[in-house]
Amino acid sequence: MATVVELISYPIKGCAGVPATEAELTPAGLAHDRSFLIVGPGGVFRSQRKDPRLAVIRPAVSGDGAQLTLRAPGCDPLRLDVDPGTGSAARAEVEMFGTPYRAVDQGDRAAGWLSEVLGAESRLVRVPPEHDRVTDGLTPGTSGFADSSAVHVISLASFDDLNRRIAAAGRPPVLMERFRPNFVVDGWDTPQTEDRARRITVGGGVLGFTKLAIRCAVTLVDQRTGGKAGPEPLRTLATYRRVPEGGVAFGSKFSVVATGKVAVGDAFEVTEWGTD
Numbered sequence: 001m002a003t004v005v006e007l008i009s010y011p012i013k014g015c016a017g018v019p020a021t022e023a024e025l026t027p028a029g030l031a032h033d034r035s036f037l038i039v040g041p042g043g044v045f046r047s048q049r050k051d052p053r054l055a056v057i058r059p060a061v062s063g064d065g066a067q068l069t070l071r072a073p074g075c076d077p078l079r080l081d082v083d084p085g086t087g088s089a090a091r092a093e094v095e096m097f098g099t100p101y102r103a104v105d106q107g108d109r110a111a112g113w114l115s116e117v118l119g120a121e122s123r124l125v126r127v128p129p130e131h132d133r134v135t136d137g138l139t140p141g142t143s144g145f146a147d148s149s150a151v152h153v154i155s156l157a158s159f160d161d162l163n164r165r166i167a168a169a170g171r172p173p174v175l176m177e178r179f180r181p182n183f184v185v186d187g188w189d190t191p192q193t194e195d196r197a198r199r200i201t202v203g204g205g206v207l208g209f210t211k212l213a214i215r216c217a218v219t220l221v222d223q224r225t226g227g228k229a230g231p232e233p234l235r236t237l238a239t240y241r242r243v244p245e246g247g248v249a250f251g252s253k254f255s256v257v258a259t260g261k262v263a264v265g266d267a268f269e270v271t272e273w274g275t276d
Contacts, residue, residue: 204260
């Protein structure tokens, strides 16, 4: 039986992850996951693809979601009261991967702090209460400002197999944080077992498979320093994980079919398998 060995949420898209021993699994994934977004001029989202320094920004959200604290090396922490966008609060127009969304701007203090840290004009926005994004894949669902599906799963079997291949090529291993998973799972003997899982019960929640996770240049960023550190893992993944739809795959994405509390140590029980 596989079990959950790590739970990580990413309150601000592109910024550092927040590990937890337990969390609420909401329709949009782990509580607060990708509920905030940093945008540049014109409301276009910032990503580690072009702004790797996002990785050094460490957010912390209070349990009720009412306060957000931002930290970064060499900067004083910034503590904010979150504007949830209730009532008649104005909406900002933002864009992610060419798709427009509406969001709640979090004010000039956050904008000033982020602009200084990133060295570029930036603002912080949050998903509004009426956010009704529908994500695609085998099991459609919703998410905040994640690239697509709400939950990203990687098994230690897959990760260890990758690092063995990297080591065989004479290069140093990569850390799991390069892949920014939500659930890290142990207990499967075969790498890529997560690719075949179609329905999973974990804690009080249920996950439904949506798609393979296609990897991008974010995996080349050192998540501790915010600097580029390629060419691994993409170089090695390209030798054995190319997929017909283009790119290389590693890990799998899921939507939330049923909500509930999840915790490290929970059984990660596959109740339905794919045939391929």
